[in-house]
Each structure stands twice: as C-alpha cells, then as structure tokens.
Amino acid sequence: MQIEANGLGKRFHREWIFRGLTHLFRPGTATALLGPNGSGKSTLLNTLSGQILATEGTLTYSVDGQVVPVEEVPRRLAYCAPYLELIEELTLTELLHFHTRFKPLRPGITPTRLIELMYLEKSRHKLVRDFSSGMKQRLKLALALYADSPLLLLDEPTTNLDRTGVEWYLEHVAVSVTNRLVLVSSNVPEEYGFCQQQLSVTDFGAKAAR
Numbered sequence: 090m091q092i093e094a095n096g097l098g099k100r101f102h103r104e105w106i107f108r109g110l111t112h113l114f115r116p117g118t119a120t121a122l123l124g125p126n127g128s129g130k131s132t133l134l135n136t137l138s139g140q141i142l143a144t145e146g147t148l149t150y151s152v153d154g155q156v157v158p159v160e161e162v163p164r165r166l167a168y169c170a171p172y173l174e175l176i177e178e179l180t181l182t183e184l185l186h187f188h189t190r191f192k193p194l195r196p197g198i199t200p201t202r203l204i205e206l207m208y209l210e211k212s213r214h215k216l217v218r219d220f221s222s223g224m225k226q227r228l229k230l231a232l233a234l235y236a237d238s239p240l241l242l243l244d245e246p247t248t249n250l251d252r253t254g255v256e257w258y259l260e261h262v263a264v265s266v267t268n269r270l271v272l273v274s275s276n277v278p279e280e281y282g283f284c285q286q287q288l289s290v291t292d293f294g295a296k297a298a299r
C-alpha cells in the first residue's frame with residue numbers, strides 16, 4: 090500500500106497534536122513514528138490509517154497504483170497495539186479460527202502453523218484470558234505480522250515482551266515486512282531498527298501549529 094499525506098493535521102479540542110504533515114509513505118518501506126510520551130505517535134498512526142478523522146489535510150491510499158477508498162482501508166490493514174483487545178473467552182485455537190475468518194493469514198500460514206511459530210503448542214486449548222501478558226502480546230503480534238494485508242501497523246510492538254519475546258519479535262518482523270507498507274510507533278530503538286525511515290511527530294507538533 091502507498092499512503093500520501095498532504096497538509097495533514099489533527100486537533101483535539103484546542104490542541105493541535107500535529108499539523109502540516111506532507112509525506113509519501115511508499116509501498117515496501119517501513120517508517121518509525123517517533124516522539125516522547127504523549128507527543129502524538131498513536132494519534133498519527135491512527136490518523137494515517139484512516140481510523141480517526143484528520144482535522145485538516147488529505148490522505149490518499151493506493152495499492153498497485155489503484156486508489157483505495159478510506160472505508161476499504163480497515164480490510165487491508167493489520168494492527169497490533171497495546172490498547173487493542175483479544176477475545177478472552179475463546180481458546181487460542183478458537184480465537185485463531187474466528188479471527189482469520191475476517192483477517193486471513195498469508196498464503197501458506199494456517200492457524201496450526203501460526204501456533205507453532207508462536208511456540209504456543211501447549212496452550213492451544215487454553216483460554217486467552219489465562220494467557221500471560223507476554224503470551225497475549227506474542228499472539229497479537231503474530232496475528233498482525235502474518236496477516237495477508239498490504240498495510241502493517243505496529244504500536245509499541247515489544248510491550249510486555251521479555252528478552253526471548255523481543256528476539257522472537259525481531260526474527261518474525263524481519264520476514265513479515267517484505268512488500269508491505271509498515272508504520273511503527275515507538276520509543277524503543279530496538280523495535281524499529283529495521284525501519285528505513287523515521288518521522289518525528291514533534292517536527293509537526295506544537296511548533297508547526299503556531
């Protein structure tokens with residue numbers, strides 16, 4: 090996917106979170122959205138992906154040169170963020186079958202294979218509610234990384250992961266980003282080290298809004 094932002098700005102009440110953002114996010118590239126806590130990284134990620142409305146400016150989405158209307162973007166994105174919830178009443182196997190009906194996995198990746206890739210074979214019949222926070226994060230990441238979607242959004246991807254979990258993320262993100270547009274909102278250099286570009290939300294923040 091390609092996203093073209095033109096004069097993009099977002100204001101909550103009287104506060105401009107960012108303003109005057111003009112940027113071309115090219116297909117097949119990964120961009121880290123950086124900035125301190127509360128600077129607007131998640132807001133920028135959600136605005137760029139059409140999940141919250143921009144206050145001003147335009148966004149144009151396209152796949153293989155064909156314009157994609159904003160209402161079709163959710164179908165084409167995969168998203169992992171701390172504030173997204175899993176269906177905790179289902180077992181891991183049930184959740185994977187339910188989730189992949191709406192958000193299919195990449196060709197060749199079955200729910201069974203995904204469980205192996207997550208090293209969660211022993212938990213296949215465990216309720217997601219009973220997963221540790223690190224196991225839940227690994228599950229959320231796997232569903233996004235291995236989704237068949239041209240846009241991949243990762244918000245603080247190593248939240249709740251221990252050292253082994255971080256190594257797992259780095260291994261699997263490396264094989265998941267090819268040919269996709271990837272946006273990573275982060276404060277942790279290790280989790281966005283693979284990104285070719287960086288965009289600091291503060292460059293388009295309060296100063297730009299004056």
Ligand SMILES: Nc1ncnc2c1ncn2[C@@H]1O[C@H](COP(=O)(O)OP(=O)(O)OP(=O)(O)O)[C@@H](O)[C@H]1O
Pocket residue numbers: 101102106124125126127128129130131132133276
């Ligand atoms: N729905 C909302 N209504 C009003 N203000 C909001 C809303 N969502 C976010 N904000 C404000 O926008 C600013 C940026 O928040 P955001 O969550 O985008 O920052 P962030 O850089 O992702 O922070 P963190 O690193 O702590 O996750 C904050 O001041 C926040 O209070």
